[in-house]
Amino acid sequence: MNEKQKTDLYKINEVAEYLRVSRRTVYTYIKQGKLQGFQIGVEWRVTKDNLEKFMEKLIKGDFKK
Template identity: 45%
Template sequence: MDERSEALRVEEVARLLQVSPRTVYVLLKYGKLRGVRIGRAWRVPRDEVDKFLHPDRPSTSES
């Protein structure tokens, strides 16, 4: 698995975004941040966090 496809826990995403974990859950709930629910836990792909932080930057996965 390369670094770009790394799945992050909500706490890790919150630290990167400098927000609370509760805010990350709200972003996930309203579709502002894309993630995957595994059981009761959320995982957010690292590239989704990068897209959220830099929405004007072109995605490396688009070709």
């Protein structure tokens, strides 16, 4: 993994801070399939691309309730 790839990965607490929601909410988004994340060991990560896609859908209101 090169340096750019490392910086394009966010921890759950970083995603929560960016979205201004709780960590639990981020885990809920992942569980619901709204936000794509993956595990490295016991910790979850979200890529920059997946976070941007999530934000686009959130802004457009593309999520079903």
